[in-house]
Amino acid sequence: MQAFGQERQIALDNILDEIGTAKIECYRAEQFSGLLDGLIPIIKDATNIEAERVDCIIELLSTKQFVMVNEETNNFITIFKAKDLGNMMKAAFMNNSTPASVKESLAQSISSLGIIADVNDEYFKPILDLLFDRLKSLEEQFVITPYKKDIDPKRNKYGLRTLQSILNALCVYAIGGIEFQKEIANRGGIEIGYQYIQNKSAKTRVIAAYNQ
Structure with a gap:
């Protein structure tokens, strides 16, 4: 079980690196839909050891969406909100058990994505x-x-x-x-x-x- 957890953390790190180097302006918003679906279970538990990596992925997407074509930026935000990720993130932000570093990342993403x-x-x-x-x-x-x-x-x-x-x-x-x-x-x-x-x-x- 521990080995499986480590594999998932490595996978999340790889996703973070790939998004960091990707030319997001060449992507369509719907290409991130499956990724967001996979992150939902972890977002729901902000105390999860993998939560910080997931929040970093979302934060990176929230900042890089500004270089997308305008239509795709709007589509990305629409997809994001349709999955109710915004409410999950807000709940995690207010959770007293959420680590301070995760709260900061959540605050940044919530702001950048115009969730409020x-x-x-x-x-x-x-x-x-x-x-x-x-x-x-x-x-x-x-x-x-x-x-x-x-x-x-x-x-x-x-x-x-x-x-x-x-x-x-x-x-x-x-x-x-x-x-x-x-x-x-x-x-x-x-x-x-x-x-x-x-x-x-x-x-x-x-x-x-x-x-x-």
Whole structure:
């Protein structure tokens, strides 16, 4: 049984590597449907030893879907929601037994995939609180070790560990409508946008502009 578990973990690692190097823009959304079906049983149990790998796979898909053809991006999100994966992820996020690293990855994916469509969603504020808490922690680290573009991770591995990943999640909400913007503004979102609009990273500057 243990050997079988190790084989599954290796298989998940291989899937993660393949998605990481794949030219997603050449794929059709439906090609990921079977993969998502296979991940569902593990997502339902966020304490599973394989949960972190699965959440990393979903997080990677949630970020790489932005380079798909627009129609395929919409199709991917439609397929994702049709499988009720969003609700499973939100439930896992709120589960007190879910490891902190998995919660961060879930928050990133939930945000990037636009799973929360309304500020009244009971999961929105806890996720927003986590985003701002992680941003505060990161800024405290910058006081000790100033931000340097050349050593900033190129891709989030995984969760809310980089400035870009946090700002990107906030950006998704910021462009989601006035009510989302109000919630972000009430937490100092406008000031944050101005703070990073001069960042050395071009991508961070663009994301920061949306948070103003």
